[in-house]
Amino acid sequence: MEVFIIILMLLVLIGVSNVVYRFVPFIPVPLIQIVLGASLVVVPLGIHLHLEPELFFILFIAPLLYNDGKHTPRDELWRLRAPILLLAVGLVFITVCVVGYSVHWLIPSIPLAAAFGLAAILSPTDAVAVGSLAGRIHLPRSLKRLLEGEALMNDASGLVAFKFAIAAAVTGVFSLPKASFSFLVISIGGLLVGAIVAFLIVGLRHLLRRAGLEDETMHMLLQILTPFLLYLIAEELGVSGILAAVAGGLVHAIENERMPFTMPNLKSVSNPTWSVILFVLNGLVFVLLGLQIPDVSRTILSDPAFDNFKVIGYAVLIYAMLLVLRFVWTFLFSRGGRWFGNKSNEVPSLRILTLTAISGVRGAVTLAGAFSIPLLLQNGDPFPQRDLIIFLASSVILLSLLTASIALPLLAKKKSTTDDAEKERLEREWQIEVMAAAVRALQKTSNEENEMAVSTVISDYKLMMQQLGQKDNKTKRLPRSRQEEAGMRLLALSIERKYVNDRLESGQVSREQANYYLNMLEQIELILANKLDLGKVIIKTLWRRLKMIVFVRQPSVVSGISEPDMIALRTLKMQCSQAVVDEFSERCSLKSDEATEGVLEYYRQMLDRLRRFTIGSRRKDRSFDECRRELHWIAVQAERDAVQAFFEKGDITRDMATLLRRVIRNREASLYELEEIV
Structure with a gap:
């Protein structure tokens, strides 16, 4: 039993080492694993493994x-x-x-x-x-x-x-x-x-x-x-x-x-199995060391x-x-x-x-x-x-x-280019590569039952790839500062939250509609939060829910939503988006920056989509909608896996990987928001 507990602790340390690496990426995983392994012996737990x-x-x-x-x-x-x-x-x-x-x-x-x-x-x-x-x-x-x-x-x-x-x-x-x-x-x-x-x-x-x-x-x-x-x-x-x-x-x-x-099926079984085995063995080598x-x-x-x-x-x-x-x-x-291996004598x-x-x-x-x-x-x-x-x-x-x-x-550090045009070109190329990985993952999941939904999601991705590939693409680049971007997005969500609470107090929206909308905003905050402010967002979310339970004494999440309520929510979303556009337009008139302009552009596009949406355009086929939603999350996960694979192979720098992950987070938040409202 003692040996089993020690092995279990070693496996836990392997997982912990990769979590720690996410927060201190400048320290290689092997060194983190060696330190964690040594800590088991230094701490008086009585663990000694010959x-x-x-x-x-x-x-x-x-x-x-x-x-x-x-x-x-x-x-x-x-x-x-x-x-x-x-x-x-x-x-x-x-x-x-x-x-x-x-x-x-x-x-x-x-x-x-x-x-x-x-x-x-x-x-x-x-x-x-x-x-x-x-x-x-x-x-x-x-x-x-x-x-x-x-x-x-x-x-x-x-x-x-x-x-x-x-x-x-x-x-x-x-x-x-x-x-x-x-x-x-x-x-x-x-x-x-x-x-x-x-x-x-x-x-x-x-x-x-x-x-x-x-x-x-x-x-x-x-x-x-x-x-x-x-x-x-x-x-x-x-x-x-x-x-x-x-x-x-x-x-x-x-x-x-x-x-x-x-x-053909053996490779799909072999690759993930060996991946887990090698992950565990590699980690155990350094923890044992x-x-x-x-x-x-x-x-x-x-x-x-x-x-x-x-x-x-x-x-x-x-x-x-x-x-x-x-x-x-x-x-x-x-x-x-x-x-x-050079054929020349260089x-x-x-x-x-x-x-x-x-x-x-x-x-x-x-x-x-x-x-x-x-x-x-x-x-x-x-x-x-x-x-x-x-x-x-x-x-x-x-x-x-x-x-x-x-x-x-x-x-080994590569010389970074200072040319903004070259940086933008590289960013777009790697975004296209990541989206192509998502398309390949979607193609692998295609079968007779979900063929139409797969085709729809792939078409969405190909359209985005085509837009990124255009030389005269007007898509705004992400702001270089993560803190500025996160701050502006959270500020916009707080404007929406205040607008909804004001309408709730005045009786213009029902409690169920407000709870549904506020819950959606919380989920978007969690998606957008990076590792620096995730804890802060979670604490704020828990505090808001606690206040809702104590003072309102009603559940904060609605299990289902009717079509009339959905129409009202779309109207509310348009009003909230307009409130954000008004606030951020005023900010830009006083002092313009990349983060503010980026959020302003996002809400203008959201307003445009909602205005073009017609009541009869919502699909009656719920199974199709559920399938498409699931495929979207499969594609998003494939994008994340592709970024990690490119980074581990040395194809992209850490800064590029960080930027691509931000792009994916923003796209995930946008997808979630549209699927919940539209």
Whole structure:
């Protein structure tokens, strides 16, 4: 039961980390998850979870690398094969030699073989950490592919070097020819075993389909089991389970390309399932990393035998050596050209080389390897400076994450254009892209029952896209300040609310009509509210409802509305809109600004729509209206998902994502308002 509660708490922390990230987007999610994981140990809850290296590799690293192999473009991997191998193999062994000797020289109490082991486990970059950071930072595309390819391959070379170094430290015996031969066998064998087992699994799935077993759930289960089978079989045969998982992912990528033709429904099940699995595994990796760091740090920092400042200085020096070595290695070999897959001999810029050096983030693979160091030597003596080695490894992980989180956004930041016309063009292009995603989502939901409603909503979107695409489009841009825009919209809603309350007191509208209208205004406020003023809006809404219950003693929400009441509400909406137009026109005559003009234009358009509306134009088919309303919300959600996807892939900046979300919120509020009144 205790283990279940701990796992449940870890899953909750993953969700909390993403909520926190929304409020502090300048801090990467991995760092937030590490801090939250560490807080579980620091707070006296009695939570301690031992990191079992073998279980960690099979449970987390195998499926994550399998997925990376499945989604990494094979043509780009082949195009970048030379720099990937130079980083994944050459740099690893150079790091082992240079950093190993340096650590032994700095800290003589760490034997040379153990120092080589520390350098080996620090040499591989972490695919999970690289992916988590690169997804939110606008790195050049070739550099992202290079880092992904390196992270796929260098785990094996680093872990093999670590294995032989620790074996030499434990037994006191080391043979370079034997180690070199074993490295080739383990690496090539892992790739071959992974490819063969993956082909066998693909063949099994084909046989099952031919036998008539085309149940998507069963085939999805086979997909989930595949990375674990690949890793276990390879490790049992004495080769690299990590490379087997990567090779298996590459093989299954070929099958995925044919999946839409052989099992079209499986892809719609597979993608969201893997999305949830990867979200949980990625989060758990960093939360578990955070769980280990406090105990590791406490062991060294509370030990009087160690000078805390000197130990921290060792960690900083080791990380600085790793950075310099990575920069020099890439600098030397980039002189030969074609480093980033360019057919020309163009030499990468200093900025690209610096990005490559800083992007070598260490992660949980390094810490898991450090924890696998045995407690005792072969003769029964304690392993020399085991706690110090684990502390140095964890410190380098934190330093690499912090440095990358701070430096990469600054170095990778795109130059922003100051031309207003260019900004407006980009805004419109991305609005069209987001709307196109909504249209695609609507097309996927189309069937015989809702075909007409889908066609209607798609037509609305295509009309908006056509208007945005026109060169002489007169659509007003959103004001640049979120606070000004939110303030003006809320002011307009308060004018409407005051107008309705005045008419209620004078008896010109009924209590039911006023309650319906006021409830609609509250919903619009909630839709328009951003994360900065959402809490304020909710508190105000609750206070208004409490006053309604206490003083009026009538329900504030009407369950249904008749056609005569709806006609009266449309008239009331026209009167409220006119009141807002009058108030804002007076404001513009005194002092005009983007926010005021934008709200004024919105209410003028609302008045125009309501005046053109005729009583007989309301559809009698309630099911059609309900279907269309549901499709509108599906489209709005698809727009939000598209914005998030574009942002995570680095296609748009944070400012552009914020602006697009504001456009979606405004459109959602407008849709809600029209559907409630019209």
